[in-house]
Amino acid sequence: MNRAPLIFLGVFVALAFSWTGIILTNQVAYGNLTPYYDETEEAVFPVATPGLAARGQLVYQDLGCVYCHTQQVRRPGYGSDIERGWGERQSVARDYIREKRVMLGTMRTGPDLRNIGARQADPTWHMLHLYDPQITSRGSNMPPFRFLFEQRKIIGEASPDAITLPTSYVDGTPLPPHSLPAEGYELVPTERAKSLVAYLINRKDTYAYPETFNVFPEDDAGEAEAKTESEGEGH
Amino acid sequence: MASAPSLVQSLKPSTSTDSATRAELSEIDASTKAPALFFLISSVLWLLVGTAFALIASFKMHSPEFLGDYEWLTFGRARAAHLNTVIYGWSVNAAFAVAFWLMARLSRSVLRHPTLLFVAGAFWNIGVSLGVIGILRGDSTSIEWLEFPSYATPLLFVAYALIGAWAVITFRFGKSKHIYVSQWYILAALFWFPWLYSVAQIMMIFDPARGTVQALVNWWFAHNVLGLWFTPIGLAAVYYFLPKVLGKPIHSYYLSVLGFWSLAFFYNWAGVHHLIGGPVPAWVQTAGIAASFMMVVPVVVVAINHHMTMVGSFGALKYSPTLRFIVFGAVSYTLTSLQGSSMAIRSWAEVTHFTHYTVAHAHWGMYSFFTMVMFGSIYYIMPRLMHKEWPSARMISIHFWATAIGIIIYVAGLSWGGIEQGFALNNVEKYPVFLDIVELTKKYLLSRSYAGILITVGHIAFAVNFTWMLITPSRKGATAPTLFRNPASMEMTR
Numbered sequence: 001m002n003r004a005p006l007i008f009l010g011v012f013v014a015l016a017f018s019w020t021g022i023i024l025t026n027q028v029a030y031g032n033l034t035p036y037y038d039e040t041e042e043a044v045f046p047v048a049t050p051g052l053a054a055r056g057q058l059v060y061q062d063l064g065c066v067y068c069h070t071q072q073v074r075r076p077g078y079g080s081d082i083e084r085g086w087g088e089r090q091s092v093a094r095d096y097i098r099e100k101r102v103m104l105g106t107m108r109t110g111p112d113l114r115n116i117g118a119r120q121a122d123p124t125w126h127m128l129h130l131y132d133p134q135i136t137s138r139g140s141n142m143p144p145f146r147f148l149f150e151q152r153k154i155i156g157e158a159s160p161d162a163i164t165l166p167t168s169y170v171d172g173t174p175l176p177p178h179s180l181p182a183e184g185y186e187l188v189p190t191e192r193a194k195s196l197v198a199y200l201i202n203r204k205d206t207y208a209y210p211e212t213f214n215v216f217p218e219d220d221a222g223e224a225e226a227k228t229e230s231e232g233e234g235h
Numbered sequence: 236m237a238s239a240p241s242l243v244q245s246l247k248p249s250t251s252t253d254s255a256t257r258a259e260l261s262e263i264d265a266s267t268k269a270p271a272l273f274f275l276i277s278s279v280l281w282l283l284v285g286t287a288f289a290l291i292a293s294f295k296m297h298s299p300e301f302l303g304d305y306e307w308l309t310f311g312r313a314r315a316a317h318l319n320t321v322i323y324g325w326s327v328n329a330a331f332a333v334a335f336w337l338m339a340r341l342s343r344s345v346l347r348h349p350t351l352l353f354v355a356g357a358f359w360n361i362g363v364s365l366g367v368i369g370i371l372r373g374d375s376t377s378i379e380w381l382e383f384p385s386y387a388t389p390l391l392f393v394a395y396a397l398i399g400a401w402a403v404i405t406f407r408f409g410k411s412k413h414i415y416v417s418q419w420y421i422l423a424a425l426f427w428f429p430w431l432y433s434v435a436q437i438m439m440i441f442d443p444a445r446g447t448v449q450a451l452v453n454w455w456f457a458h459n460v461l462g463l464w465f466t467p468i469g470l471a472a473v474y475y476f477l478p479k480v481l482g483k484p485i486h487s488y489y490l491s492v493l494g495f496w497s498l499a500f501f502y503n504w505a506g507v508h509h510l511i512g513g514p515v516p517a518w519v520q521t522a523g524i525a526a527s528f529m530m531v532v533p534v535v536v537v538a539i540n541h542h543m544t545m546v547g548s549f550g551a552l553k554y555s556p557t558l559r560f561i562v563f564g565a566v567s568y569t570l571t572s573l574q575g576s577s578m579a580i581r582s583w584a585e586v587t588h589f590t591h592y593t594v595a596h597a598h599w600g601m602y603s604f605f606t607m608v609m610f611g612s613i614y615y616i617m618p619r620l621m622h623k624e625w626p627s628a629r630m631i632s633i634h635f636w637a638t639a640i641g642i643i644i645y646v647a648g649l650s651w652g653g654i655e656q657g658f659a660l661n662n663v664e665k666y667p668v669f670l671d672i673v674e675l676t677k678k679y680l681l682s683r684s685y686a687g688i689l690i691t692v693g694h695i696a697f698a699v700n701f702t703w704m705l706i707t708p709s710r711k712g713a714t715a716p717t718l719f720r721n722p723a724s725m726e727m728t729r
Contacts, residue, residue: 003414004406004422011423011499015430015463018503022455022519023434023448029516031448062373064311070589074512079585083663091514097446101439103377104450104513108589108660109296109676111669133299139670141677143299147306178304 033097036209045207046098049199054100056199059192061101063145070105071114071203085119086112087205089212095205110142118204126197127163127189132179138170144179148193151185161194162186263339264619266346270353271620274332275613277360279701281324284367286687286694288317293687297680307371315370315382322380322460323363323391326601329609330468331356331398334421336616337475338402341418342409346401355397362390378439378449380457385440392432399425416491417471423499424467431456431463447515451507458506461600466498466568469608470537473565476615477544480558481551486543490536497533501526508579511588527579534572541565554718556631560611563639567603571596586661591676592653595646602690603642610634610697617701618716623709625717630700632719637693645686652679 035044049057060066073087081087091114096102120126128135131149133142152159165187168174181187189197292313294301302308339346346352366383369375374384383391402425406418435456438444444452478485485491507515507523545562552559574596578587587593614631618624625631656676659666666672 007414007419007422008426010496011426014423014496014499015427015459015503017500018455018459019430019434021504021522022451022507023438026451026516026519027438027444027448031445033446061377062312062375063309064315064375064377066377066379067311067314072513078512078581079588080661080663084660084669093447093514093516095514099446100443101377102447102449104447104510106379106509106589106593109591109673137670139674141296141299141673141680143295143310144303145309146304147309176300 030093033094035097036094038207045209046095046205048098049202052195052198053202054199055191056195056197056202057099057101059148059196060199061103063196065113066103066105068107068109068142069111069113070108071112072104073112073114073205081112084111087115087118089205089208091205092209092212094209094211110140113200113203115205116203117201118206121201123197123201124163126200127193128165130193130196131163131165131187132175134169135166135175145193146179148196149187149189151181152188154184154186158186159188162188259343260340263343263345264336266349267336267339268349268620270346270349270356271332271336271616273353273356274328274335275617275701276705277356278325278328278332278609279698281320281328281363282694283698285317285321285325286691288313288320290684290687290691292317293680293684297677297684306373311377312371312373312375315375315377316367318380319370319382320363320367321601323366323383324360326465326605326609328356328360329613330465331359333472333609333612333616334425334468335402335405336620337417337471338405338421341411341415341475342406343411344405344409346405347408352398352401355394355401358390359394359398362387362394365390376440378453380460381435381439381453385436388436388440392429392436395429395432399429415475416485416488416495417475419495420467420471420474423495424464424471427459427463427467431459447513450510450513451515451519454506454509455503456506458509459503462498462502462505465601465605466502469564469568469605470494470498472608472612473541473561473568476557476561476612477541477565480555480561480615481544481548483544483548486540490540494533494536494540497529497536501529501533505530505575505579508584511579511581511584524579524581527576530572530576534569534576538565538569554720556625556628556635556717556719557611557615559635559719560607560614563635564604564606564608564611567599567607571599571604574599586657587653588657589660590653590657591649591679592657595649595653598642598649599646603646607638607642610638613701617704621704621709623704623707625700626703626707627700628717628719630696630703631717633696634693634700637689637696641686641689641693644689645683648679648682648686652676652682655679 035046037044071091073089073091074081075090076082082089095114125136129137130145132144132146133140134144149163152162165175165180291302291308292310295303295310295313299310306312335346335352338344362383366387369384369387370382374386375382376384402421406422435452438452439449443449474485474491504522504526507519508527511520511524513520552562577583578593578596614625652675656672659672659675666675
């Protein structure tokens with residue numbers, strides 16, 4: 001019994017150690033990281049998220065997109081994120097400072113979305129992809145989000161927002177009847193669909209902060225890889 | 236070896252033939268009956284709910300149209316509902332029951348005012364229910380392991396505080412002079428969990444930190460909840476039941492002390508390895524990797540200690556359900572922990588990070604180790620609470636084989652699939668089209684669903700046996716424990 005205080009002290013110190021080291025130290029070190037002001041462009045980066053896109057982040061959150069999509073680009077030479085075209089550079093801490101909830105993600109069942117807005121800026125593509133991923137990406141295991149669309153009776157003129165489905169997938173299979181709107185009806189994206197698409201199109205870290213140039217000095221392995229790549233291009 | 240006799244002594248009361256000690260134990264068990272049963276019944280119910288969500292999420296991964304039009308069951312929500320029901324519903328409830336029962340027994344302390352504990356338990360389960368409903372209706376926070384919306388978590392915290400305090404009180408009023416290693420683990424876990432949980436809640440949900448500091452908090456919490464909450468409770472159970480069922484002391488007292496302190500100091504830094512290559516300071520990643528390597532020390536020490544205790548008694552695995560589950564769990568702990576350390580190696584993380592390999596690893600730890608140990612513990616505790624035996628040895632056997640084979644298929648399939656996926660992701664020349672990589676993983680995702688069906692069969696057998704035991708009246712004179720088979724010469728101490 002008399003050893004209980006000693007055990008307790010050790011148990012306390014153990015967790016206090018990592019709490020101080022991982023949480024407190026980093027909170028002090030970069031928890032107040034500020035946006036970067038570019039004098040030549042006379043603008044602040046990262047830019048603020050527009051309202052619609054900010055609401056879209058909540059939709060992204062409530063549907064659990066984070067379980068299949070990361071939002072972080074790894075540095076050149078570590079993984080092949082850049083080669084896949086998932087970003088022009090690696091992600092840095094400053095990219096995330098304006099986000100209320102940082103969703104780096106841990107899983108790439110689907111591709112990284114940090115710069116999806118830079119490589120796919122067409123809202124129509126995103127709408128179709130959300131409605132039925134098979135339309136744009138045949139063979140994908142992404143779930144359909146048809147519930148983000150409303151089937152509305154066409155009265156008079158058709159809605160300008162309504163999406164037009166193709167009659168068949170790329171491999172010629174016709175779309176299943178349950179995903180087609182009934183005769184005289186149209187498919188209109190709800191506010192949630194619109195904000196989610198706005199959020200996705202807003203995903204791009206194109207600005208290069210000073211720290212993005214030398215966060216990870218190229219090590220030997222990285223250089224060797226860069227060399228083989230340029231050789232590969234020569235062929 | 237001054238401490239050796241006291242260790243034997245601390246094990247002795249329960250194995251003693253002395254009727255006074257047995258009467259005391261029986262009194263202690265009786266005092267834990269109502270709250271322990273409440274936690275166990277809740278845990279079994281949550282296990283079934285969690286298994287259902289698991290199957291739904293697993294099927295959706297290879298057949299996305301499956302239940303595709305139900306928003307509340309979309310993959311992102313079913314998956315979060317699965318994780319949170321099996322963690323906060325099944326695992327934590329089972330952990331509470333086992334921790335309490337062990338604590339009362341080892342401290343030789345009658346549980347005081349069990350009704351209050353019962354109330355705390357009720358609040359805990361209301362909190363979990365609210366949280367799960369919140370996730371399904373779209374209020375998830377999308378923070379891994381902390382998906383419950385902010386209207387559910389304060390309730391959980393208060394319920395937890397009450398439950399934790401009760402365990403400490405039970406310990407303080409104990410008559411036992413010696414602190415057995417299981418008590419170390421339980422006390423430490425009870426103290427660590429609220430710290431982890433409150434910091435994570437405050438810094439991520441109520442007053443979020445800026446930028447990727449959130450990610451550091453997230454993985455500090457999510458990894459430590461495994462290592463500093465579930466692992467200690469699981470190990471406490473192994474440290475108790477292994478020597479208990481075998482009727483001999485644990486191999487080495489000193490190794491158990493070393494194992495405890497090395498776990499305490501190395502584990503809590505390891506979580507950052509989930510952020511290797513991510514936008515967080517490089518030095519924290521390196522520290523996380525170093526700590527992950529150092530975890531080999533406690534793991535190997537504990538493995539030696541458990542294995543050396545088992546040596547010469549492997550035959551008992553043929554008879555005792557508790558032992559079989561516990562040993563399966565203990566071996567899984569060693570293997571999954573070593574795997575975890577290897578996953579922190581930068582070049583290996585480059586391949587396995589962001590793939591199904593990590594999912595397989597998580598299940599190896601939470602299921603193969605923790606859940607199996609909890610099953611084993613429940614098989615031992617229930618007869619002592621109910622004063623009757625498990626109705627069917629066959630059901631226990633089905634439970635064991637279905638879950639054991641199921642989880643092996645699960646882990647093997649997804650690990651292999653994850654490795655293939657990881658190499659493909661990093662090979663743009665061979666796999667320029669992302670959808671080809673998705674195609675590659677589908678057969679492994681399918682194998683997971685088959686494994687899941689098998690595991691479900693095991694859980695149903697368990698639940699049926701459990702319910703059957705609760706509702707059948709105890710038969711007079713039937714005192715022999717339910718074993719897989721009845722040994723002629725082996726007498727199991729009760």
